[in-house]
Amino acid sequence: MKPRTFGYFLREALHGLVRNRLMTITALGIITIGLFLFGIFLLLTANLRYFTTLAWKEVEVRVFLQPSVTDPATVGAQLATLPGVAKITFVPKAEGAATLERLFGQQGTLFLNDENPLPDAYTLSLAEKADPQEIAKLATAVPGVEEVICGQDFVEFLEMIIQLTLIVGLILLTLTALAVLYIVVNTIQLTVYARRKEVEIMKLVGATDSFVRWPFLLEGIILGLLGAGLAFLLLSKGYGFLVHRLRLYRRFLPLLSGGEFQTHLMVALFTMGLFFGGFGSHVSLKRYLKV
Amino acid sequence: MLIAKDLTKIFSNGVVALDQVSLTVQKGEFVFLVGPSGAGKSTFLNLVIRRDNPTSGLIAVNQQNIAFLKKKEIALLRRSIGVIFQDYKLLPQKTVYENVAFALEVIEARTRAIKERVYTVLELVGLLGKAHVLPSELSGGEQQRVCLARSLVNKPLLLLADEPTGNLDPDTSWEIMELLREINRRGTTIVMATHNREIVDQMRKRVIALDHGKLVRDTPKGGYHLEA
Incomplete structure (x- = not known):
């Protein structure tokens, strides 16, 4: 043209x-x-x-330590190196009990009596696009870890x-x-x-x-x-x-x-x-x- | 220039508009196509400019069979044929100059060539002074002259006129006919469909009569009726 x-x-x-x-x-x-x-x-x-x-950014993985662990920082250091973990926060068992009380009032601490059976824990914040289930699997394999909760239902x-x-x-x-x-x-x-x-x-x-x-x-x-x-x-x-x-x-x-x-x-x-x-x-x- | 052989057109509703029409128009001829309404005059002209396809038979313009053309070839055919219509078919928003120039714009002619050619044909039809006027400001006769100028601007070898005086008074009709006669004298072949008995009788040109789609008469220097 x-x-x-x-x-x-x-x-x-x-x-x-x-x-x-x-x-x-x-x-x-x-x-x-x-x-x-x-x-x-x-x-x-x-x-x-x-x-x-x-x-998705709010999704966290909660890692509970075995009661026998005396040095939680060592376990924490290993958890921090896992791929997909952006940040770790230590939650001592006293804080766990306080959280229970905050959430459920006196009912939440009734079973505690004088002794606190709650374990120390770590909260893992995830990097963008990290798979919480994959991280939970890796965290379970870290020595000193008792149980890992990744909010499976919420993630799904x-x-x-x-x-x-x-x-x-x-x-x-x-x-x-x-x-x-x-x-x-x-x-x-x-x-x-x-x-x-x-x-x-x-x-x-x-x-x-x-x-x-x-x-x-x-x-x-x-x-x-x-x-x-x-x-x-x-x-x-x-x-x-x-x-x-x-x-x-x-x-x-x-x-x-x-x-x-x-x-x-x-x-x-x-x-x-x-x-x-x-x-x-x-x-x-x-x-x-x-x- | 124009050949039809056993040309037949049957519309989808079964109406036979043309029935085995055969005719030949030589270069430079002036031919009247006459007949009552529905005789097939407009259908014949529509087949020549390929607004319609023939059902059967042959139709050739300038030794080219135009019954089976591609879209692009139809456009090229139309550029070699000038057509004037009873209702002028002018673009109301364009000036006289633009309406005429339009036929050259479509063939992508050069601006200078368009200007020269448009003014030449406007002079020929006597509208040089109204080049920049809109069609709505012109009389019926003047509008028909614009239509004529547009049909001539491409220097066609064949000019088709479909009832060009149908909407005009007798004096204006004669003005248009004089122009057509002059154009024919300069070498353009003209085929004109008309109901105007007076014009046909006085011009004494070849007359082809159609009736119910059939060619019923072909007389050199004839009149509107068989007896004339």
């Missing part, structure tokens, strides 16, 4: 958008709303994943939640994308229908399909990118406002923030906008090219 011809297509696309203002505004509005919804689901999914990642529950979040998120995103694509194709089809006479005349004077298609394709792409820009603006401002308003509840409701995530959101929205606009125009035009 000659550069002059591309210039002609671009000029025609821009003229088309300006000339058919009402349809342009309608299509732009629908694409923006669609991408906005898509962005909301994207934010929801990303935050759910963020939340489960944070919860968390893994299930992560998987579920991923699947549900993907399904929701796909459904939203399909719904938005359907609406966008129909909207662009309306704009093409309004200009079917123009397409017919172009074909009758000898325009090839690609010559007819290009200005419409560029119009769709421009609409898609503009819609993505508007949706991104609304989402980033709205989400920023939400994060700011909920900052006091951050401990209970942690929300993603930061520039990197914004970049991801922008890339996703602009890619979808480009695809929706381009593909929407391509599909919409197909039937009117049969002249």
Whole structure:
């Protein structure tokens, strides 16, 4: 294609958008709303994943020592070297009893009488993506270790939640994308229908399909990118406002923030906008090219 | 220039629009295609510019069988044929100049060539002074001249006219006919479908009559009716 011809297509696309203002505004509005919804689901999914990642960081492995161990620090030194262990915290048996009392009141210490049968223990904090069950297995093999508890149920529950979040998120995103694509194709089809006479005349004077298609394709792409820009603006401002308003509840409701995530959101929205606009125009035009 | 042999078109609803039509139009001829509504005149023209496919038979333009063409070849065929329509088919948002230039834009002609050619044909049809006016600001006759200018801008060897005077008053119709006669005199072959009896009778050109899809008469220098 000659550069002059591309210039002609671009000029025609821009003229088309300006000339058919009402349809342009309608299509732009629908694409923006669609991408906005898509962005909301994207934010929801990303935050759910963020939340489960944070919860994963809370997973700890509790290692109880044998009562015969006289030097817990030696065992602790070995536990600290295990792969996947980020930090170890010593919990002496007196602290264990105090924790029981804090949790269950006097009932918690009734059985203790004067003697404290609780063993000394270590709490192992895990490095990112470390497998608690694997660490528990390794810790059991360390001399002086009596028992290891890794919160198996909680770990399994968390893994299930992560998987579920991923699947549900993907399904929701796909459904939203399909719904938005359907609406966008129909909207662009309306704009093409309004200009079917123009397409017919172009074909009758000898325009090839690609010559007819290009200005419409560029119009769709421009609409898609503009819609993505508007949706991104609304989402980033709205989400920023939400994060700011909920900052006091951050401990209970942690929300993603930061520039990197914004970049991801922008890339996703602009890619979808480009695809929706381009593909929407391509599909919409197909039937009117049969002249 | 144009050959049809046993050309038949049957629509999907069973209507026989053309039934075994055979004719030959020589280069430089001016031919009227006459007949009542539904006789098959527009169908014939649509087959020539490949808006439709023939059901059977042969149709050739410039010695090329156009019954089976690829999409790209159809576009090339249309560039070699000028067409004028009863409803003008102008783009309302484009000026007279842009409407005419459009036919050259699609073949990616150079800007200077487009400018020269458009002004030449606008001068020929007498619309040089209205180059930058929108079609809605023109009379019916002027709009038909724009359509004519657009059909001529590619220097076609064959010009098809589908009821070009159908929406015009008698005086304006004659203005258009004078233009067509001049264009024909310069060497362009013209096939014109019309109901306008007066024009056909006075022009004394070749007349091909269709009725119910059949070719019923082919008279050199004939009139609208058989007796004329």
